Amino acid sequence: KAGVTQTPRYLIKTRGQQVTLSCSPISGHRSVSWYQQTPGQGLQFLFEYFSETQRNKGNFPGRFSGRQFSNSRSEMNVSTLELGDSALYLCASSVLHQGGTEAFFGQGTRLTVV
Amino acid sequence: SQQGEEDPQALSIQEGENATMNCSYKTSINNLQWYRQNSGRGLVHLILIRSNEREKHSGRLRVTLDTSKKSSSLLITASRAADTASYFCALVGSNNNDMRFGAGTRLTVKP
Numbered sequence: 001k002a003g004v005t006q007t008p009r010y011l012i013k014t015r016g017q018q019v020t021l022s023c024s025p026i027s028g029h030r031s032v033s034w035y036q037q038t039p040g041q042g043l044q045f046l047f048e049y050f051s052e053t054q055r056n057k058g059n060f061p062g063r064f065s066g067r068q069f070s071n072s073r074s075e076m077n078v079s080t081l082e083l084g085d086s087a088l089y090l091c092a093s094s095v096l097h098q099g100g101t102e103a104f105f106g107q108g109t110r111l112t113v114v
Numbered sequence: 115s116q117q118g119e120e121d122p123q124a125l126s127i128q129e130g131e132n133a134t135m136n137c138s139y140k141t142s143i144n145n146l147q148w149y150r151q152n153s154g155r156g157l158v159h160l161i162l163i164r165s166n167e168r169e170k171h172s173g174r175l176r177v178t179l180d181t182s183k184k185s186s187s188l189l190i191t192a193s194r195a196a197d198t199a200s201y202f203c204a205l206v207g208s209n210n211n212d213m214r215f216g217a218g219t220r221l222t223v224k225p
Contacts, residue, residue, distance in 0.1 A: 004156070033213065042217035043202065056212045090156060094213070100145035100164060101206055103213055105156035 002026065004093050006106035013113050018079040021109045025072050025093030031055075032074040033103065034066060037088040046089075049074055078111075086113045118146070118186075118203040118216035126222040133190040135219040137203030138183075146179060147204045148188050151218070157202065160188075195225040 005024040013019050025032050033056075034046040045058035049068035066076040072093070078085055088110050092103040118137040127133055137146065145164045149157040163170045163179045163186065170177050176189040190197055200218040207214075 035215070043215035045212075045214055048212065088154060092157075092213075100147075100162055101213065102147070102159055102162060103149075103157075103204070104159065105149075107156045108154075110154070 004091060004104050004106035006089075006091050006109050008109060009107065010110045011112070013081050013111065015081055015083060015113055017081050018077060019081060019111060020075050020077045021089055021091075021111075023074045023076075023091030023093075023106060025074070025091075026095075026104055029093035029095050029104070030072055031094045031096075031101075032068055032072065033092045033094065034074070034076050035090045035092070036060075037090055037108070038086075043090070046076065081113045083113050086111060117214045118205050120201070120203055120216040120219045122219060123217070124220040124222070126224065127193055129193060129195055129223055129225050131193055131223075133193050133197070133221055133223070135188045135201050135203075135221070136185060137187070137216055138185045139205050140184060142208060143181075143205050144208050145206045146186050147206065147213070148175075148177060148186075149202045149204060149215075151200045151202065153199075160201075190221075193221075193223045195223050197221060197223045 007022045031050045033048040036044045048056040052068045063079045068074045088108045090108045092105045094103040118139045147162045148160045151157045174191045179186045202215045202218045
């Protein structure tokens with residue numbers, strides 16, 4: 001079974017631009033979550049989608065948005081980029097089994113805003 | 115939702131020694147999970163312990179959970195240089211679909 005795939009792996013953008021990141025979950029997984037990881041703030045939860053609906057949301061400004069398609073693939077968008085948005089963006093797809101929810105992470109997209 | 119707090123923030127040991135990392139939290143959980151991250155890469159799931167469990171083992175890993183103290187510990191026995199990574203605890207709340215991570219413990223195992 002293929003793992004979680006994130007594209008692109010690396011991205012350099014200029015302040016003020018917008019960016020779209022993509023995540024393809026493991027086949028059969030309907031839940032996709034996004035996290036931002038920075039050295040200073042650690043792993044911060046952005047949002048979670050399930051069956052094309054945003055189910056949970058973290059404390060990020062409205063510049064951060066996402067969506068999920070009928071095939072469970074997800075995209076996240078950041079508009080009006082700021083220098084502080086430079087981070088590793090991780091996507092995780094998860095499945096609920098008897099023991100609980102287990103998340104599988106992609107390799108991440110390293111975004112650098114200059 | 116809450117995040118866990120790991121301690122120590124960083125840990126440096128010699129190969130062959132045991133490494134213990136702790137995670138504390140404040141509210142009730144459905145389960146707690148430990149993940150490992152090699153530098154700048156995705157997280158890898160290590161072990162899941164449910165709120166009604168007290169201890170779980172997986173190879174050289176041992177996880178304990180004390181819900182009365184709202185804390186968990188991850189023990190890596192007979193550490194190896196390849197265990198060098200960051201380790202995160204993740205809390206899953208009662209809705210079972212919201213996972214929040216702590217800041218992690220950076221483990222360095224010296225050969």
